[in-house]
Amino acid sequence: MADAAAAATLARVMVLPFPAQGHVIPLMELSRKLAGHGVEVDFVNTEFNHDLVIGSMAEKGAIPQGIHMLSVPDGLGPGDDHADIGKFVKDLPAAMSGRLEEMIRSRKIKWVIVDVSMSWALELATTAGARVASFSTYSAAVFSLRMNLPRLIEDGVLDENGNVKGQGKIQMVPPIDPAEIPWISLASTSAPERRRTNIQNVLKTNLSMPLAEVVICNTSMELEPDALPLLPNALPLGPLVAPTSRPAGHFLAEDLACLAWLDAQPPGTVVYVAFGSSGFLDATQFQELADGLELSGRPFLLVVRPNFTTGAGQDRFDLDAFKRRVEGKGLVVGWAPQQRVLSHPAVACFVSHCGWNSTMEGVLHGVPFLCWPYFADQFCNQSYACNVWGTGAKLRRDERGVVAKEEIESKVAWLLGDEGVKSRVATWKDVARGSIREGGSSHGNLLKLVSLLRQ
Numbered sequence: 001m002a003d004a005a006a007a008a009t010l011a012r013v014m015v016l017p018f019p020a021q022g023h024v025i026p027l028m029e030l031s032r033k034l035a036g037h038g039v040e041v042d043f044v045n046t047e048f049n050h051d052l053v054i055g056s057m058a059e060k061g062a063i064p065q066g067i068h069m070l071s072v073p074d075g076l077g078p079g080d081d082h083a084d085i086g087k088f089v090k091d092l093p094a095a096m097s098g099r100l101e102e103m104i105r106s107r108k109i110k111w112v113i114v115d116v117s118m119s120w121a122l123e124l125a126t127t128a129g130a131r132v133a134s135f136s137t138y139s140a141a142v143f144s145l146r147m148n149l150p151r152l153i154e155d156g157v158l159d160e161n162g163n164v165k166g167q168g169k170i171q172m173v174p175p176i177d178p179a180e181i182p183w184i185s186l187a188s189t190s191a192p193e194r195r196r197t198n199i200q201n202v203l204k205t206n207l208s209m210p211l212a213e214v215v216i217c218n219t220s221m222e223l224e225p226d227a228l229p230l231l232p233n234a235l236p237l238g239p240l241v242a243p244t245s246r247p248a249g250h251f252l253a254e255d256l257a258c259l260a261w262l263d264a265q266p267p268g269t270v271v272y273v274a275f276g277s278s279g280f281l282d283a284t285q286f287q288e289l290a291d292g293l294e295l296s297g298r299p300f301l302l303v304v305r306p307n308f309t310t311g312a313g314q315d316r317f318d319l320d321a322f323k324r325r326v327e328g329k330g331l332v333v334g335w336a337p338q339q340r341v342l343s344h345p346a347v348a349c350f351v352s353h354c355g356w357n358s359t360m361e362g363v364l365h366g367v368p369f370l371c372w373p374y375f376a377d378q379f380c381n382q383s384y385a386c387n388v389w390g391t392g393a394k395l396r397r398d399e400r401g402v403v404a405k406e407e408i409e410s411k412v413a414w415l416l417g418d419e420g421v422k423s424r425v426a427t428w429k430d431v432a433r434g435s436i437r438e439g440g441s442s443h444g445n446l447l448k449l450v451s452l453l454r455q
């Protein structure tokens with residue numbers, strides 16, 4: 001009995017995120033929960049991202065006890081662009097495999113939790129003697145769409161090169177157009193080779209998916225009751241929530257001063273605008289956004305990461321001039337403490353690119369969405385907000401492909417005036433909070449995961 005108890009406390013798990021911000025954050029939150037239940041976590045970033053995470057932490061104690069921050073090289077040279085993931089993703093297995101395998105063996109790792117976008121590591125981990133779980137950074141609906149890609153090809157909806165063949169919506173909850181299938185929308189029609197590579201990569205890595213004993217999902221049974229039954233070994237334990245202080249896993253330092261600015265705004269008035277970690281706007285689009293926010297007549301908090309806008313010389317959007325012009329009405333920050341912003345009573349709505357983390361965070365904190373998706377699973381997440389939960393509205397692009405200032409102004413006014421949206425947002429917030437509360441479905445699944453990892 002004593003031996004069994006000792007073994008249980010020695011559960012050591014490796015967590016392997018894909019080297020992008022929207023992957024490191026939720027896996028860090030999962031790790032924090034596991035560590036809270038006595039599981040020792042080896043969190044393996046690429047060396048480049050490891051340095052960002054450690055460097056941007058406001059407090060050195062932000063990494064909870066029980067989490068060990070480790071790193072391996074990503075295979076790039078010092079002059080290479082580590083943010084251009086599309087370019088080096090194919091070389092990751094060759095760069096990381098040897099070190100990872102050696103770590104699993106030498107650190108006596110019993111389980112590896114592999115980010116779905118790192119599925120090539122499922123086989124490696126199994127070969128090195130570990131049991132494996134997959135972690136989905138996207139919705140259960142998108143995960144099941146992924147597993148169904150061969151069927152969609154068979155049914156003639158698309159071909160093996162990622163060309164859309166079928167018409168009409170794909171029959172799933174939420175409904176999407178074939179062109180919005182994440183691996184298709186990730187590459188434009190002008191990049192057929194990229195599309196082909198995306199689809200082929202999914203088809204190939206899907207084959208090792210059965211190695212995962214469970215698929216851990218940042219969602220809940222109540223939020224995705226149609227999609228989750230399609231994934232027999234899914235373990236939904238979300239929405240994953242960051243603690244209100246000491247967040248970890250961020251690549252940029254959070255601008256905490258915006259919280260004091262929010263404190264000074266009347267309740268339910270602020271438009272929060274953030275496009276996640278990779279979205280960017282060209283100068284024309286940025287100008288329309290800036291004008292639209294001013295036209296809305298509401299205070300706004302806008303996240304503008306370094307390199308968020310493109311263009312050079314005269315074509316460049318003059319951010320400093322804009323900041324000066326809107327001083328007092330709007331605040332621009334480089335990186336926001338997003339979960340704290342969304343839970344702030346001053347925030348009225350979220351203009352979002354609809355990444356899955358942002359989507360879950362908005363639901364959890366009860367904030368309605370204005371959806372501005374670009375690619376990948378963002379269209380599917382938009383469809384959840386607008387067509388299934390009824391908690392959001394789409395921002396439509398005009399004939400130039402631009403979201404115009406008038407569109408922003410009118411949709412903000414509509415969203416904030418609609419009583420139906422308000423009440424559905426409140427309902428889904430309760431649902432999401434209920435899932436993660438003690439006794440809730442997600443909380444129960446977290447306990448199941450902990451006990452599985454201790455076996």
Ligand code: UDP
Pocket residue numbers: 021022023025026250274275276277278279303334335336337338339354355356357358359361
């Ligand atoms: N985020 C943040 N501050 C910001 C913008 C984003 O903390 O100013 C966080 C956000 O809370 C979320 C993550 O970055 O957890 C972005 O993930 P998401 O899936 O929404 O988008 P991605 O970056 O993967 O496109």
